[in-house]
Amino acid sequence: DGGITQSPKYLFRKEGQNVTLSCEQNLNHDAMYWYRQDPGQGLRLIYYSQIVNDFQKGDIAEGYSVSREKKESFPLTVTSAQKNPTAFYLCASSRRQGAGEKLFFGSGTQLSVL
């Protein structure tokens, strides 16, 4: 089955620790995205990638980093510089980045700080 997979479902971070969230898709999509969701805040774009080896900052990129070495994979690292990392993180993909492109979402990762 084609789809987009996020792991782990739940993740805990200690103070000062970097953690990496995984996102894999087998839809052959060029574009991938990371969103952060806080209660009542909707979806806020962290980073997006239109093609392999290329990515752009979204609205709230500070304290996060990404890589896009393979078309299928777009991991997100939450660094120690992100002082309020507790949130629900969603990864998505689309055929390409542009108007009208339908997004396919993963089932999310809930990150909490210990």
Next chain:
Amino acid sequence: GQQLNQSPQSMFIQEGEDVSMNCTSSSIFNTWLWYKQEPGEGPVLLIALYKAGELTSNGRLTAQFGITRKDSFLNISASIPSDVGIYFCAANALNFGKGTSLLVTP
């Protein structure tokens, strides 16, 4: 990205009632998309609109692309408990509304 203005923020209704929510923007867009998110999951696409004035249905859901291309509406008829979730409008991957949280009581 620009946040779209979505309202109402939340709705608490009884089963069988009809629901209406809308999304507006100060900018013109050529596409409007409506997603539903159930608790603890990622959003799923419900309806996509590509033409101003377009009215599209998906079962009990009906969405319209405003003539001005600055707004869109989503209606749910005869709501049922499984309609519970957060409904998001989006113009593209970079522009999302903050969502309408829908609760339905039996």
